[in-house]
Amino acid sequence: MSSTNAAIKSPGLRSLRLQEGGLLIVIFILGLLLTFFGGTVKVPVFETNAQGERERVFRTNAQGEREPVVAEKNKFLNAQNLAQLAKDTSFIAIMAIGATFVIISGGIDLSVGAIYALASVLGAIALQRFGPDGPHAGASPWISIPLGILACVGTAVLAGFLNGGMIVALRVHPFIITLGTMAIFRGIAFVITKGQSIGGFPQAFRDLVRWEIGDGLSLVPLVVMLVVTIIGGIYLSRLATGRRIYAIGGNELASTYSGIRVNRVKLSVFIFSGLTAGIAALLSLGYYGGATSGDGQGYELNVIAAAVVGGASLSGGKGSAFGALLGALVIQLISTGIVILGINQNYSQIIIGAVVILAVVLDQLNNWLAKRRLLAN
Amino acid sequence: MAFLAFQRITKRFPGVQALDGVSFEIERGSCHALIGENGAGKSTLGKILAGVYTADEGEMVLAGKAIAPANPLAARHLGIAMVHQELAFCPNLTVAENLCLGDLPGHAGWLDRRKMREQARAMLAEIDCDIDVDLPINLLSTGQEQLVQIAAALGTQANIIVMDEPTSSLSVKESENLFQLLAKLKQRGITIIYVSHRMEEIFRLCDHITVLRDGRHVATEPISVSSPDRVIQQMVGREVKQYTSQHLQKNLGEEMLRVENLSSPGKFSNISFTLRAGEILGFAGLIGAGRSEVAQAIFGLDEAATGKVFVRGKELPLGSVNASLAAGIGLLPEDRKRLGLVLTMNCRENTSLTILSRLSNFGFVRQREERSLVQSYVERLHVKTPSIDSSVAGLSGGNQQKIALAKWLARQCGILIVDEPTRGVDVGAKAEIHHLLDELACQGLALLVISSELPEVMNLSRRILVMRQGSMVGELPRNDFSQTNLMRLMAGVEAKAA
Structure with a gap:
């Protein structure tokens, strides 16, 4: 592709070619590596019996003994593992998209992990009341599930609103405000639960989130992640409000001088960040069936790391939703890879830390090369 | 033989040929104007000399020796300093700290504040300037900051000073002070390269003028044979008509x-x-x-x-x-x-x-x-x-x-x-x-x-x-x-x- 062609293309496409293209290649290579070097694993074969239950398949071997039938599968490239990978990625990816909104606007949100915990806990308390041991046991799922969602996501949105509202009203740097609320939100979650785990949700809710297309493949988190990515991507690239987020991150003063209501935009990005934490919390509630105030400890750093690996610039004005998804995927692939390749778990933090730095350095190298290419023409 | 010569200097930026084979010479102790439209390459040339940029091709010869300063510090060692429009100091530090930043006086790692202040005052006194050395730079006006930059340049024994659009944000009085200072520096044998748009200033201060257009050298001549009209013509390559406002004929x-x-x-x-x-x-x-x-x-x-x-x-x-x-x-x-x-x-x-x-x-x-x-x-x-x-x-x-x-x-x-x-x-x-x-x-x-x-x-x-x-x-x-x-x-x- 010649550079003149690139010049007419929309900037969205061009940055896709540079930033996300690189990440896609990295993900592809990582996938290949894990497929070839991950080795194989023996898994028991299941089938559905006449009563509609899943049970293991047995056969009689040459010695006349009954033994379970096993199939050999690639350790990495098998449907269960990929669905597991998608689920593990989804929590961080969904929140990384919210964080990307904040980072593009030139801010930072350290409280997402705490919002996740608080939303989980409050959602769990609401759901528990409709659970088998709750006071409203047996209520229609048409009432219990929406109320649970409302409690969980509503809490998170409210927390995001408080973050944004304080940042705008008190004119304090987002780092400070969210550093404070990080402790406050988690503290509230702890006080409410008295440190206890909360579980016992209505089966309908759990079935909804853990809904499987068969063979243990649960794709709800994956679908939710893709939907959030698409909505976030459209918001950023096609909506006027998305453009305004890039503008205030690029130059807040010039945005004010252009009549952009900077405070409104700031408030909106923190609400969005809270919302994504709430969605992730909701998925985890359904998936794990319980919540404690310690949930999501340290998530804020993973989330920011994913956003940054995905190309968001901490100085503002740069980033994309799709990039955040890919960034989260790269990080998850690496942690999965460490397990599959049998590398000592103790090294995983070191490796992931190095990857974050490497990604940013590569991004800078990429920018430098693009500049050189422009020069050469 | 010329004191400073630019020989076929070429510099490209993404999408722009900033300088294209520019050659001319500057005499020792002169005030040499560098003029051209925006994008003509005059600031770029100044920045190459001061080591902010490096040339893609061509070389500079200073007193018979080829030089290629890789960074502003290297240029300083060659006696070349640039007075920028952009902030060249740490705005949160005081005048004295900034002036002595390259070589802070001290004993065994302890900063000698008294000596630092004295040194800074001495440097400012060189240019008859009495700014309070304990003020942080960000409290100074643009004009005062420029003076501090000049003092810093002289303090490092600079004998070539590049001034990039020095008066673009100065008041009339501050500009006047600057012109007097530049005249004094010239008397001391310091070579001044004066990058500007402003015709009046150039014709008042400078002895030679170099005109650039679209990255190319157009003319270098003594100011005595030039005139503002001639320079404008050289800059744009055509006659510029004085524009008369049409709206004045209309009714309000x-x-x-x-x-x-x-x-x-x-x-x-x-x-x-x-x-x-x-x-x-x-x-x-x-x-x-x-x-x-x-x-x-x-x-x-x-x-x-x-x-x-x-x-x-x-x-x-x-x-x-x-x-x-x-x-x-x-x-x-x-x-x-x-x-x-x-x-x-x-x-x-x-x-x-x-x-x-x-x-x-x-x-x-x-x-x-x-x-x-x-x-x-x-x-x-x-x-x-x-x-x-x-x-x-x-x-x-x-x-x-x-x-x-x-x-x-x-x-x-x-x-x-x-x-x-x-x-x-x-x-x-x-x-x-x-x-x-x-x-x-x-x-x-x-x-x-x-x-x-x-x-x-x-x-x-x-x-x-x-x-x-x-x-x-x-x-x-x-x-x-x-x-x-x-x-x-x-x-x-x-x-x-x-």
């Missing part, structure tokens, strides 16, 4: 803006004036007279402002940009990089920033319409850009200013305030912007032009208001326009006494 329309007793504590007080459709009202005054602040208050950026502003007879609530925008007021701010443009975005996104709501359905930007609209403004304003999706950061000053202006044209406001519309803009683009402002007035826009360049306000305006130290000190009708009249009002009592 209804009253668009009436300002009554507008005040803001500490900034300005009791500003009253009216502006009619089709009128260009000039706003003159020295730097710091409060003109930009008045403009910001009318645009709703000053929450502390009191008084009354009426747009088409309706009172405008103060302190709300959105109310001002809704009333049809636009403001082209003075500092385009800081206030006018989002440099991380491209030309299209910058231009449509003021009209996003208008360009969208249910929040979705109508992209095709956006592109065609921006394209039409880019063509109308002759913005030189590879495409509307090119980064605005890569454009020259004149073209950036056109994009900043296109934003407001796209908004189609009835009242447009332009603050220093042609600062740091080359001769060609300047004429185009003047022409455009005139055209807008002919179409019935009400324009308020704030400018520190007297010929500019005089050429464009129907009336000129003069501000001094936050107050309105006079209003001149077009018949009374003269530089002397304006200067007298701008400088106030001092000028009368002189």
